[in-house]
Amino acid sequence: MNKTITINLAGIVFHIDEEAFYKLQSYLEAVKKSLKGTQGREDIIADIEARIAELFSERVQEKEVVILEDVDYIIATLGQPNDYKVDDEIFEEESSGFKKTVTTKRLYRDTDDKIIGGICSGIGHYLAIDPLWIRLIFIILFFGGVPIIAYLILWIIVPEAASTAQKLEMKGEPATLNTIEKKVKEGFENVKKKVDKLDLDETGKKVREKGSSFFGMISSIISSIFHVLGKLITGIFSIVGKLIGVILILVSFAVIIAIFISFITFSFIDVNFGSDIAPIFLSNAVINTPVWINSILLLLAVGIPFFMLLYLGLKILVNNIKPMPGVVKLSLLGAWLLSIFALIFISIDQFASQSIKVYEEPTVKEIQLQDQDTLYVSMKSSKHYDRIDPIFSMNHISGSYDESGDQVLFSKHIRFNIQTSTSEKGRIEVSRGATGTNYKNALDRAREINYHFTSKAHTLTLNNYFTAPTSSKLREQQVEITIYIPKHTVVQLDRTTGDYISYEIENDQDFYRKNMADHLWEMGEKDLLICLDCME
Amino acid sequence: MNIENTKAQMRKGVLEFCILSILDGQDKYTSEILEALKEAKLLVVEGTIYPLLTRLKNTGLLDYRWEESTSGPPRKYYSLTDKGREFTKELDQTWNELKNAVQKVTKK
Numbered sequence: 290m291n292k293t294i295t296i297n298l299a300g301i302v303f304h305i306d307e308e309a310f311y312k313l314q315s316y317l318e319a320v321k322k323s324l325k326g327t328q329g330r331e332d333i334i335a336d337i338e339a340r341i342a343e344l345f346s347e348r349v350q351e352k353e354v355v356i357l358e359d360v361d362y363i364i365a366t367l368g369q370p371n372d373y374k375v376d377d378e379i380f381e382e383e384s385s386g387f388k389k390t391v392t393t394k395r396l397y398r399d400t401d402d403k404i405i406g407g408i409c410s411g412i413g414h415y416l417a418i419d420p421l422w423i424r425l426i427f428i429i430l431f432f433g434g435v436p437i438i439a440y441l442i443l444w445i446i447v448p449e450a451a452s453t454a455q456k457l458e459m460k461g462e463p464a465t466l467n468t469i470e471k472k473v474k475e476g477f478e479n480v481k482k483k484v485d486k487l488d489l490d491e492t493g494k495k496v497r498e499k500g501s502s503f504f505g506m507i508s509s510i511i512s513s514i515f516h517v518l519g520k521l522i523t524g525i526f527s528i529v530g531k532l533i534g535v536i537l538i539l540v541s542f543a544v545i546i547a548i549f550i551s552f553i554t555f556s557f558i559d560v561n562f563g564s565d566i567a568p569i570f571l572s573n574a575v576i577n578t579p580v581w582i583n584s585i586l587l588l589l590a591v592g593i594p595f596f597m598l599l600y601l602g603l604k605i606l607v608n609n610i611k612p613m614p615g616v617v618k619l620s621l622l623g624a625w626l627l628s629i630f631a632l633i634f635i636s637i638d639q640f641a642s643q644s645i646k647v648y649e650e651p652t653v654k655e656i657q658l659q660d661q662d663t664l665y666v667s668m669k670s671s672k673h674y675d676r677i678d679p680i681f682s683m684n685h686i687s688g689s690y691d692e693s694g695d696q697v698l699f700s701k702h703i704r705f706n707i708q709t710s711t712s713e714k715g716r717i718e719v720s721r722g723a724t725g726t727n728y729k730n731a732l733d734r735a736r737e738i739n740y741h742f743t744s745k746a747h748t749l750t751l752n753n754y755f756t757a758p759t760s761s762k763l764r765e766q767q768v769e770i771t772i773y774i775p776k777h778t779v780v781q782l783d784r785t786t787g788d789y790i791s792y793e794i795e796n797d798q799d800f801y802r803k804n805m806a807d808h809l810w811e812m813g814e815k816d817l818l819i820c821l822d823c824m825e
Numbered sequence: 826m827n828i829e830n831t832k833a834q835m836r837k838g839v840l841e842f843c844i845l846s847i848l849d850g851q852d853k854y855t856s857e858i859l860e861a862l863k864e865a866k867l868l869v870v871e872g873t874i875y876p877l878l879t880r881l882k883n884t885g886l887l888d889y890r891w892e893e894s895t896s897g898p899p900r901k902y903y904s905l906t907d908k909g910r911e912f913t914k915e916l917d918q919t920w921n922e923l924k925n926a927v928q929k930v931t932k933k
Contacts, residue, residue: 299898300898300899301898320872327876332879332882333875333876336875337872340855343856346896346897367871368869368873369870372870373875373876
């Protein structure tokens with residue numbers, strides 16, 4: 290049982306089988322399309338419809354319904370859409386001879402032979418290869434992830450071959466390397482021929498014609514030179530244009546793939562497996578917003594312009610790219626602007642998070658010193674942090690793991706200063722500092738710093754590192770240590786302290802800070818340390 | 826070069842002249858013109874003819890009128906205009922010259 294549709298062709302009513310109707314419809318559409326630009330197209334179509342009506346009424350006398358066979362007969366009698374095209378050169382006066390109408394093949398999605406979207410079979414038609422090979426390549430590359438994106442992009446921008454004409458165009462002259470080469474050569478030859486012809490014939494003729502006046506001759510020569518130049522330039526431009534198209538496609542595609550892959554890996558790994566990869570860890574440790582948000586924003590901010598470039602390149606190169614719907618264009622523009630604004634906002638937020646540096650009220654501890662006691666200062670290093678390789682290091686702060694394997698920020702940027710105590714007792718002051726958006730924020734962050742030292746009898750042991758949780762981010766965390774000793778007290782700086790002596794300590798030997806280690810010093814006037822065991 | 830293309834082009838080249846000649850002397854409707862051309866094997870598919878007819882009409886060589894038909898849609902009867910008749914005469918002359926010339930060249 291078949292459904293029939295009633296149609297009106299040139300004023301006559303026909304009952305037509307549904308299947309036959311669709312075929313007839315797409316045929317007429319294809320014919321209309323192939324007549325695009327022909328004068329009096331409406332009249333021609335009306336004539337064709339009248340003829341179809343005539344043929345139908347001849348054939349449909351008894352059975353009453355037009356079936357597929359009748360439509361096939363119509364197409365066989367009237368010819369394929371391309372047969373309607375009149376080669377204008379044959380009829381037009383003064384045909385230039387090389388204005389060849391090469392029926393170009395176009396890239397369509399072949400939805401008749403599709404597995405997903407008909408891209409592979411479409412490309413197969415375009416290159417005149419069995420689509421099986423294209424599919425195979427896609428599947429092999431599939432594991433690289435690249436073809437998925439390529440496929441999606443192509444799916445969006447390559448139109449489906451819906452009408453007969455489109456299907457014909459899809460399967461037309463194969464665009465193999467040979468034909469491409471041929472076309473390029475034709476392009477060159479066109480230019481050359483035009484140049485030759487114009488040079489020899491036209492210029493000569495014009496010069497002869499206008500030769501009566503000297504200025505006429507000059508002007509004709511100049512005008513033909515410009516004419517030739519114009520043709521040359523247009524010829525060159527069309528070739529250069531294609532080249533630019535190729536470059537645009539390659540570059541933008543590579544960039545899109547790169548961004549996409551890094552986006553996928555970064556946000557996926559970050560969300561699912563934590564972030565042991567340096568850039569993720571670093572980004573997490575520096576930027577307030579989570580990595581996946583940043584990568585989405587970056588993907589949009591960089592990806593959208595490159596997608597537009599890719600689209601442009603494809604448009605230059607392949608003459609059958611769907612025009613992008615206005616909605617898509619607008620939403621892409623919107624998404625791009627949004628991502629740019631968001632990134633600007635994040636940057637400002639980032640900048641603001643360094644706006645104030647705050648040191649907490651120092652922790653003060655007395656140093657038990659008897660008269661004539663020598664204060665012994667040494668550094669204690671951590672076996673763990675000495676051994677472990679930092680994942681990243683920035684502004685003296687590194688990202689790594691603590692003893693239990695959790696992410697942590699640590700720094701060996703410890704400096705201690707030695708000054709004269711105003712009282713008779715010695716003391717040590719330790720102050721932690723960090724930056725933040727405001728005072729409280731910075732202070733809270735400073736207090737998250739983990740730093741230890743021990744002061745036993747006349748021995749001061751300072752950790753040579755501090756740690757901070759990753760959640761407090763890289764915010765110029767710092768530990769400031771000042772040791773206050775009464776005048777004439779002797780300090781033994783252990784060999785291990787070399788790297789941690791502050792620049793601010795003054796000594797009578799004018800030693801660079803590191804060289805002060807492994808010596809005995811006595812506190813003199815105005816915080817000046819006097820060496821007791823240095824060779825004169 | 827494709828032999829079919831060359832053949833088609835040769836045919837197309839004289840098609841205009843043939844249509845005008847068919848209409849010379851008596852008015853005919855589209856199907857009759859097609860019939861005549863097909864009989865002479867000048868036409869493989871009909872599609873070519875419609876743009877040609879329209880073009881000839883638009884350049885003022887042909888004119889048409891509608892006539893009711895008993896067995897189908899109304900028929901479009903084409904007729905030569907005065908300009909068309911003159912045009913045909915001239916083409917006729919050119920064709921004869923061309924025919925002779927081609928014969929001379931091809932027969933040696």
